[in-house]
Amino acid sequence: MNTQRGSKLRNTMRFKLILGVAAILVPLIVLLNFNQYYAAQVVRKQVAESNQSFISLYMNQIDGLLDEIDSFLISMAASDPNLLLLDRRQPEAETALLKVQLSKQLWNEISRNGAVDGFFIYSTLDAGFIEAFSPRPSYIERVAVSDEVTRKLNASPTSPTQSELGGRDWLVRQIDGNYYFLRLLQAAPNTYVGAWVKADTLLIPFNLIHLGESGFSLFSTEAGEPMLHAEVVRAKQIDLSFASGGYSLSGDPDRYLTVGERSRHGGFRLVALIPEQDILKGFFNLWSWNRFVSVGSILLIPLSLVLLRKMILLPIRRLLSAMKRIGEGHMQGMPESNASTEEFRVVNDHFNQMLSQIRELKIHVYEEQLSKQQAELRQLQTTINPHFYLNSLNMLHSLAAVRNYELIQEMSRCLSDYFRYIFRSQVSFVSLGDELIHMRNYIRIQELRFPDQLSSEIEVPSYLLSLAIPPLVIQTFVENAIKHAFTLEVPFRLSIHGKVESDGQLPRILLVIEDTGEGFTPELLQLLNEKRNLEREDGSRHGIWNAWRRLELLYGGTADLTFINPHSGGARVEVRLPMKSFAEGEEDTPC
Numbered sequence: 001m002n003t004q005r006g007s008k009l010r011n012t013m014r015f016k017l018i019l020g021v022a023a024i025l026v027p028l029i030v031l032l033n034f035n036q037y038y039a040a041q042v043v044r045k046q047v048a049e050s051n052q053s054f055i056s057l058y059m060n061q062i063d064g065l066l067d068e069i070d071s072f073l074i075s076m077a078a079s080d081p082n083l084l085l086l087d088r089r090q091p092e093a094e095t096a097l098l099k100v101q102l103s104k105q106l107w108n109e110i111s112r113n114g115a116v117d118g119f120f121i122y123s124t125l126d127a128g129f130i131e132a133f134s135p136r137p138s139y140i141e142r143v144a145v146s147d148e149v150t151r152k153l154n155a156s157p158t159s160p161t162q163s164e165l166g167g168r169d170w171l172v173r174q175i176d177g178n179y180y181f182l183r184l185l186q187a188a189p190n191t192y193v194g195a196w197v198k199a200d201t202l203l204i205p206f207n208l209i210h211l212g213e214s215g216f217s218l219f220s221t222e223a224g225e226p227m228l229h230a231e232v233v234r235a236k237q238i239d240l241s242f243a244s245g246g247y248s249l250s251g252d253p254d255r256y257l258t259v260g261e262r263s264r265h266g267g268f269r270l271v272a273l274i275p276e277q278d279i280l281k282g283f284f285n286l287w288s289w290n291r292f293v294s295v296g297s298i299l300l301i302p303l304s305l306v307l308l309r310k311m312i313l314l315p316i317r318r319l320l321s322a323m324k325r326i327g328e329g330h331m332q333g334m335p336e337s338n339a340s341t342e343e344f345r346v347v348n349d350h351f352n353q354m355l356s357q358i359r360e361l362k363i364h365v366y367e368e369q370l371s372k373q374q375a376e377l378r379q380l381q382t383t384i385n386p387h388f389y390l391n392s393l394n395m396l397h398s399l400a401a402v403r404n405y406e407l408i409q410e411m412s413r414c415l416s417d418y419f420r421y422i423f424r425s426q427v428s429f430v431s432l433g434d435e436l437i438h439m440r441n442y443i444r445i446q447e448l449r450f451p452d453q454l455s456s457e458i459e460v461p462s463y464l465l466s467l468a469i470p471p472l473v474i475q476t477f478v479e480n481a482i483k484h485a486f487t488l489e490v491p492f493r494l495s496i497h498g499k500v501e502s503d504g505q506l507p508r509i510l511l512v513i514e515d516t517g518e519g520f521t522p523e524l525l526q527l528l529n530e531k532r533n534l535e536r537e538d539g540s541r542h543g544i545w546n547a548w549r550r551l552e553l554l555y556g557g558t559a560d561l562t563f564i565n566p567h568s569g570g571a572r573v574e575v576r577l578p579m580k581s582f583a584e585g586e587e588d589t590p591c
Contacts, residue, residue: 048247087188106132212278433465485517
């Protein structure tokens with residue numbers, strides 16, 4: 001069903017119109033936006049390459065500074081005799097003199113190399129520090145770095161910290177929330193020399209470079225962890241793991257162009273983060289214009305549909321709506337005649353004329369079908385009991401032969417009432433009370449035919465006797481029970497009961513006809529409940545099928561017949577009819 005609905009939608013004029021306009025506009029919009037995207041990529045690449053060259057240049061300067069510090073530390077560790085003397089236990093006065101001389105060397109170097117935050121010499125013999133530092137770090141920072149160095153140098157010889165001392169790289173350490181670069185060299189078995197620089201210090205010259213209104217620079221670890229501006233990086237979700245050798249775009253909601261360069265002397269990178277909106281500042285106006293053109297192009301589709309809707313789609317829709325109403329049987333729905341074009345006015349006029357002719361033709365066909373239906377109903381009512389006449393005549397003949405005049409009189413009276421009711425059966429409805437009187441008369445005739453073999457019981461509440469039912473419906477099932485279930489070998493009993501039942505909607509009359517015979521065969525019971533046509537080989541139809549056909553013609557499918565074989569034996573027929581009042585003195589409506 002969904003496939004059929006989709007195929008039907010694809011064949012509509014509206015769909016094809018939208019598809020045609022989209023086939024023109026979509027490629028143009030895609031080309032326009034692709035050109036804009038390509039231009040933005042070129043600008044990004046140029047800005048990235050320019051900043052990459054600058055960062056590489058500055059990273060080389062930082063590595064040169066670290067090389068110079070390394071050279072000083074290596075030279076001092078390799079050739080300074082005072083370090084060797086400090087490594088031995090000396091008198092206190094001599095040790096103090098050595099420390100003064102070493103301290104002077106460190107202060108001379110710190111004054112010459114202003115980028116270093118501190119030099120130090122550490123002796124494990126007395127756990128003493130010889131320090132020289134620049135004015136930038138605070139006392140708390142100096143103490144924190146000293147504690148970190150002490151902790152590292154006093155660690156186990158097999159620990160990762162001790163194994164790092166012989167390496168060639170600077171160590172990156174986070175101390176009290178700040179990142180520092182440490183260099184440690186072992187000058188003697190008990191003496192170490194080193195230097196440290198705070199990450200912020202190396203970025204001071206680089207911060208003078210303008211990277212946009214909200215751009216900034218920082219150092220990051222090899223794993224992409226920021227050493228500076230960590231809160232901003234995490235808040236803006238900037239990815240630093242690709243800031244090496246190329247460039248990347250990341251960030252939310254503001255995106256940043258990230259360019260980085262790795263140091264040769266340690267596991268860290270110098271990273272510059274440039275806001276994309278500063279790079280493509282001129283492109284944002286172009287993007288706004290492209291967006292306006294794209295949206296405007298898309299709006300052409302509904303705007304064109306508005307015009308075509310008034311000129312073409314609405315007149316066609318009125319015609320389709322009228323055709324749909326005709327298909328549903330509502331012939332009074334005529335399309336409006338105020339067409340927007342002459343062509344649709346002519347179509348509407350001819351359609352109105354055709355619709356009038358169809359309506360007249362439908363009335364004639366309906367009247368013909370109604371006449372045919374009434375004729376069929378009359379035929380069904382008059383062919384209900386043709387064999388009963390011969391049986392009645394044979395019984396009168398038998399009574400006359402034995403001269404039983406009393407039974408002949410009763411039989412004649414019952415037959416007279418019976419045929420009077422049969423002649424009345426040309427009406428569509430009778431009262432339930434009249435139908436039950438007729439059934440008592442009919443059963444009495446059968447009791448006269450089969451004395452002491454047939455008995456009956458009729459129990460229907462008095463408030464139901466004025467309701468209307470089709471004539472001879474109950475007799476059909478009573479007559480069928482006597483004809484097919486009654487035998488002379490065992491007594492036979494018939495019962496008729498009636499009541500009102502409700503299935504949650506409208507109440508209905510329930511009439512139940514039961515007998516004490518052998519019941520329906522399984523094959524016949526299935527055929528009856530499936531409401532199949534029980535036509536015989538000679539072309540005649542079963543009386544039960546005639547009754548069902550009459551109920552269908554009179555009630556239009558709201559009546560129901562149910563056939564059951566009760567557990568107690570016999571057969572049971574349930575007739576459910578919609579409740580229809582039948583006032584006394586009301587004229588019967590002929591079929």
